[in-house]
Amino acid sequence: MMPSKKVIPVSMVEPENLPYSRIVEYGDLIFVTGIVSSNYITGKPTYGDINSETVNALENLGRVLEEAGSSLDNILKTTVFLSNKSDFHAMNDKYRQFFQKDPPARSTIVVNLVGDYKVEIEAIAGKIDMPS
Numbered sequence: 001m002m003p004s005k006k007v008i009p010v011s012m013v014e015p016e017n018l019p020y021s022r023i024v025e026y027g028d029l030i031f032v033t034g035i036v037s038s039n040y041i042t043g044k045p046t047y048g049d050i051n052s053e054t055v056n057a058l059e060n061l062g063r064v065l066e067e068a069g070s071s072l073d074n075i076l077k078t079t080v081f082l083s084n085k086s087d088f089h090a091m092n093d094k095y096r097q098f099f100q101k102d103p104p105a106r107s108t109i110v111v112n113l114v115g116d117y118k119v120e121i122e123a124i125a126g127k128i129d130m131p132s
Contacts (some may be wrong), residue, residue: 003027010067013043034120050087054094075104081120
């Protein structure tokens, strides 16, 4: 039987009137839209330097994955969007702290991000196997 697409609700505040889902599950895969540095409860931006924004974005990513039945350890692939290529090494230093063993595949792209964000991170993860 073919898996079906399922939108997973999470408590992280969604930006209003934007045509996307925060998390979509398809079979054993979980697709997470780009996560930025924001307050998880209010959705308000938490701008800062590249270090603080990277940490906040990865913490938020971990929280939405846990709500969806996964974790940072189950990430297969990330795409990191940076607003400034000179932030690459600093972002890498913080990113490395979250993925010390067997890091996921990753692409890093320099783009013009919406707002004044310095980093946005999207991910594809596997679901955590539930004991039977």
